[in-house]
Amino acid sequence: MSDVLSVDPRTGRPRGRVGAASTAQDVDRAVRAAAAAAPALGDRARRADLLRTAAALLEKSGDEIVATADAESALGPVRLTGELARTCYQLRAFADVVEAGAYLDVIIDHADPSAAPAPRPDLRRYKVPLGVVAVFAASNFPLAFSVPGGDTASALAAGCPVVVKAHPDHPATSVLCAGILRAAAVEVGLPEDVVGLVLGFDAGPELVRHPLTAAVGFTGSVRGGRALFDIASSRPRPIPFHGELGSLNPVVVTPRAAETRADEIGAGLAASYTLGMGQFCVKPGLVLLPEGPAGEAVLRAVVAAAVPSGPLLDPRMREAFLAGVRSRVALPGVAEPLAAGEAGDDGAPLAVRPGVLTVAAARVADGGPYEELLEECFGPLTVVVRYGSTVERDAVLGALPGNLTATVHLAADERDDAAQALVAGLSAIAGRVVVDGWPTGVTVAPAMQHGGPYPASTSTSTSVGSTAIERWLRPVCYQNVPDPLLPAELREANPLHLPRTVDGVRTA
Template identity: 50%
Template sequence: MTVHSIDPRTGATVSAAEPTPADEVGRITAAAAAAAPELDRRGRDFRARLLRAIAARLEERRAAIVALGQRETGLPEARFNGELTRTAYQAEFFASVIEDGGYLEATIDHAADTPMGPGPDLRRMLVPLGPVAVFGASNFPLAFSVPGGDTVSALAAGNPVVVKAHDSHVGLSQLAYEAIVQACGDVDAPEGTIGIVFGTEAGAALVADPHVKAVGFTGSLHGGRALLDIINARPEPIPFYGELASVNPLIVSEAAASERPEAIASGLVTSITGSGGQLCTKPGIVLVPKGTGGDKLLGAAAALVAESAAQPLLNARIAESYQAITASYTAAPGVRELAVGTAAPESGSFGSPRLLEVDAADFTPAVAEECFGPSAIAVRYGDAAELRSALAVLPASLAATLHTAEDDPEMDALVALVAPLAGRLVFDQFPTGVLVSWAQHHGGPWPSTNTLHTSVGATAIRRFLRPMTWQNAPESVLPAELRDDAAVPQRVDGRLRP
């Protein structure tokens, strides 16, 4: 069945693509497998040139990408321009990561006498896994899709990539793919370096294909479990790096609520409603103290939500799920509706912003799941015991945020409570917005991800590499990075050498 992308603002069809047949999926993955040794052999400098060529070709198509992307997703022009800038920057960033060479973890132990007896010459570094399947995400049609972070980090590591285009933006996926193909031509990359497939069945076939050696996925917990089932049924199970579900709790201390209620409310509502509340780091659960400060904070937030316009959501499925989840929350015992934004238009796929409230004593797992869209639930706690009980209900998340005051007496206790629940702790800011950098970590305990690795930042490359050791190897067969005169960071006989 033909895959159609729909403008969520109007319901009109924008683009279409034919599903990729299973035999074509096999041809694409075989080409990727054939390209893998050559892509590795050409080395880091070549791959850096490829990534910079990708960034340049994306920039060259900026106007067309932004125009088509807006129609397929309903996201505003400023958001799309910003995401394209981020996507091109990611490619440039990973070019610098591989030129640095530290990601290889190059390690040399020269032959020497040891307490265990004579030791051989051992040289270890990280090497590419092989072809990687990348699943495009609905909410980041560039930065986590065809030309996104999974793709460029896998290419940087030396692996060909086959992308499964997201059904919501098939036209944009094809356009971005064509830009990468053009970049591959610019540097004469091996045929099969990049491939693309369309349709749900093609995605399942891709994950099951024996040529594929790892999978990167950003999407729902349900979709991630389905792919994991396919992987676990393979004769050769492979790594699956899934970003799946996250409520990203935001905790406000009593001192912070008293000190700056309006400022926290303003930042909170911006974080909840930005991009239609469809960011994986949106704070969906907000723990607010009872009392005057908390009341002022939520009163200001409710006023802002009530003035907020209904927003187009990425597709009809997301809009339907948003309506169903918010309705179930509103009907749950003890939940109160504080504010609803303007009504959604009758046509298209829209969601009205919502702010709900529940006392900590009534807070249950039934209202603690991720709600993809412009909403949040405020959980009111009266003391430290109630805060602990509310936090115990929460699933782990990508990020957790603490808003405290200077010399706040609650700080240490809050950090100790929240740290086990998240991969990133945010202090007195908001979790939406994830900088691409060396120190970034975008991951967390299950169910936010199923991995200890990050999908954003320099160490995202680690997902698509495996360690290998050469023992007593002739210098002629050693990778250049493991020779004694290599110009990359190495740990030699136990000591770091820059």
Template identity: 50%
Template structure:
């Protein structure tokens, strides 16, 4: 049985079977993940749960069938623009999908993570490029996935794994590959996107390339909850050693904020945390040095990157502060993402908030998230303009919170304008992620016996069908407001 021809009900069962298999294997998977990634047992247990929840969420998406977006226009000789043929439209799987696993989420964005779950839900075979940071965990997870596929009557070859980068590039160039999804560095993502676009038959490349996620605190918010803002910011920056794509990279505070000592003390109290691998450690060390050397920068918490007796690089948080004018002047040194526990506090003039709004619009053309902390009931013309500026530049706009922690839920948007992602109209988290791997097709005047099951009048798959009845066009526009 080919997964591309399976019913939504079969795919729902397949995804639940994978979730069951991975849940039962937690005692094998978590220790292996700890050994390779140096993440804590608690963090990995939570992430494994998230991976399973994602699979079950997409199982429900399949069971409901709405993702097929079935639309049936009945033949209508009296159609207002002239006779209309019988038209039936639905979504097909695009075909084999290449998924590049991420290093910082060895479960949720790796072998059986959201990209894999959404591609399988769409009915696409998956070729997974394992991340070199956790190869044994990848092999073990893939074994469980393939076992679940076989148990549900699908070929194990529905899910394949490659470990070599050259092999993955070869798959990306292969004419049978229909789409690719990537989470990783800007440099690697750009290179792979060019390959996908440069093929004889270009394919969509859904790349998440990183983000700096600006946070703006208004004077009213600072006056109301300065301590909570300081502690929340440091926790968000330092969690998982800052190795999160939603880490707040810039915190805008009004001049005279008075938080320098509190921020520094809170950051200094955070012990060094292992970085995922030496490639990340080297890149973070270089970015940290460039930021510390930039003109106009003052240090709030120096932090460090140190190698322990076990050979692991550990990073303690580094916080620096700079004025808005210096940030604008030193953007070349300061604006690139630092993938690790480093963030920049930026002072702005509270009596000229228009300058802040203009700078945010200029400095951050695309990010995964933007955050606004405001006072209770605070509402100004400049604040509304800030919200509008951020809305046009981010995929998720938060209020009075912190961007780390991405809810696995239908309405989540995890994507944003370039350079955060290569495909700003899509998401890699939430039920809308399935749309990346679907392609619409319309059947016109198709004989009933040749129609796909989803488009048949007897609807054997029992999926939602939206119908335009004959004669309805004569009343278009005659609705009550």
């Protein structure tokens, strides 16, 4: 039985044994227990209660959670305290979503014997939970995209029990948080198995293959996510796989924006690409700057900004980051005005230094080995691409794979057709378009879309915001069902006071 260890990313040294890697039998047990707990989640009020109680209990153990997560992730207590607040906000926001009930999408069409082209029977439709959801925790958010994170919160809100595959970077945090979620379930009178946890690499494929697993939520790398997506799609019964895999998050700075706001844009970019040591899925990884003095001024401001060295989430990621920097720098025509690499200049032996690369747009559009510049390099690196014309700019944008975000910086008076076309063009390659801001900092709100064309996502869904609940539901229509036999959500008198669309008219 192989051990699962918690490791200090600042030193690479093990902190201790967290448990044993889950065997196939362990995974089977966890999924079956979760499936058995599913009916208890049918009570919406209790689900809302669960989500709020979980938030309260997480806050109560906040110090221990932050300390444990920091020891395993080196993300620092300030960031992790903020992440915990976000996590708890998210749990409570989904409690509100559950109570409001709009997500059930109740549609009622009364019978109409005289309808054309055929008589219409009474039809009533709402959404029901899919079943056990497998959640893959992300390396870079030990809380908000991990055990108590958005996938778990939205799945529980939908009425789906959850089995989380812990990320190897923070197993102790995972065990701690899973225990708290299970305690919250017991506190509100639900079976603790509405949340399960499995550990170790092999548990991942097992979890996706399990016949009772009904859907998957994943946040991670293109390679890992695609491998699991392929398993989900090739099952005898394929299941939805909502994966967020990778994104370059291009930023375009127009010539006039560079002329009018070089320092501000440069400082903003420096802060954004180094935030959390560049370990955000929405890190701006490719920046299109205009050739010439204004663009150079932006670049100078980026390079001049004070940026922190620090450790990455784990030694393997550090190696991948350093290798990614090396291979990019080796490309002819790529310069490094701010050299990323081993830090060596502070107390943390595994720290790395953020950096900036530059390259001409014509090279990138060439493809070949330059395609590497169109792949995400996880960590504090951004690639500045100098463009000489909108044709060059658009050639680079057109060569990009799908993205979570795309950003444009404009001058204050750039509100013309060209600017509008640019914004429209960016919406074709990303799930979120940002103007005069930075993609880092994903707001938890109903209008958020955190997802985008592949490989940003494997589906058209979002993993952040209220509509993330839609991933775990399927519609069911009831035809000609007598009122007493209908689920309460669909009864004529609307006993649950749900918003619904009746004969085409929406009622609150």
